[in-house]
Amino acid sequence: MKPRSLLFTLYGEYVQYYGGEAWVGSLIQFMKRFGISESSVRGAILRMVQKDLMQVRKIGNKSYYSFTAEGKRQIDDGVERVYSIRRSEWDGMWRILTYSFPESKRELRNEVRKELTWTGFGAISNSTWVSPNPLESRVLELMERYQLQDYITLFSSSEVLSHANEDIVNKGWDLQQISKEYEQFIEKYQKIFDELSEKAFQNTLTDEECFIERTKIVHEYRKFLFQDPGFPNELLPANWTGTAARELFWNIHQLISIPAVRFFESLYEPAPDSQVEPARHKAVNPFDKIQV
Incomplete structure (x- = not known):
């Protein structure tokens, strides 16, 4: 397990239900169970703070860490996709996204590709991505977040004239x-x-x-x-x-x-000023939040 990825798992599965903040000592004890050293934990947290994914709050000589809005967005997105019910019926629509980035925006283009893959899009050519899932709001939010209106165009279509649906699937996945x-x-x-x-x-x-x-x-x-x-x-x-x-x-x-x-x-040790009541061993169960 990589420390950064494990931090996302720990916060998504547990910490977020306890106010979303944890003492670094607790994190070290949790991650020790997976063979991760204290120095690796602290190093991973520092890098995530530098990337604006985590933030720290000092109380006395103790540090308490929570995820930033961007980090929380990634956690929520992952939890929702892990625990949501998969759609059983198709509405017959393909969502088609095309992009064109100048070479000066190469890093942004690579980040967009990662986001599209994570969301469930597949590339059927160098700059054309498709999905049969209703992801319009996700794409529009992505465009707004990265200010991509000049580089991305999103279409939807109920028919692909040149290929069967199976061919499109095989091209992209x-x-x-x-x-x-x-x-x-x-x-x-x-x-x-x-x-x-x-x-x-x-x-x-x-x-x-x-x-x-x-x-x-x-x-x-x-x-x-x-x-x-x-x-x-x-x-x-x-x-x-x-x-x-x-x-x-x-x-x-x-x-x-x-x-x-x-x-x-x-x-788990919350901050001394935490207003969150402990769950008292209740089964913190993300399946209770299932969305269709």
Whole structure:
């Protein structure tokens, strides 16, 4: 696990439900469970502060960290996509985005490409990206945030005259490869689920183990957000394994959520002036926020 990515996972899964702020000592203790040293934690936090993703508040000799508005936006976007229900029906519309950046804006162009991939768009040519999902508001927000009105044009169309829908999908995405990676995820975590279930039945499953496994599976499942465009069923291949992987993710998450939160609370130290009441071991469950 990379420290920066793990910080996003910890705040998205736990800290945001406790006011969104954590003492650096607590963060060090959490990340120690994943083999990350104190110096690596502090270095990652410093770099995120420098990039305006995190901010610090000093109280006495202690430092408390929270995410900035931009960092929080990225957390919220990731949590929403991990826990939302995938659309099963397609409205038949393609969202088509074209761009043209001058060479002086190369870094901005690369950042836009990353954002489009994260959002679920696929590139069918060097400067043409498409998606069958209703992402118009996302794109317009992206254009506003980066002031891209002079470089990007967004269309929508119900018909592609030159290619079948399957051809467009194959141009923009390698769904077979993504399906294979889902298979590897299932193979790995089915064994873990069976082991956790057996321990839970025997009452030998510890809170710390649940915290580690919940954090790991969310951390690993989030990687698919950069690959899986979240297509409606009509555009998915017959052998699609993403649905089974998602069900397995949900089953493990539900099994270990309460003890995982209990362990989190045992190490978490809020700021002394925090007005947020502790969850008292309530299952902090992002699935409760599911959106269709």
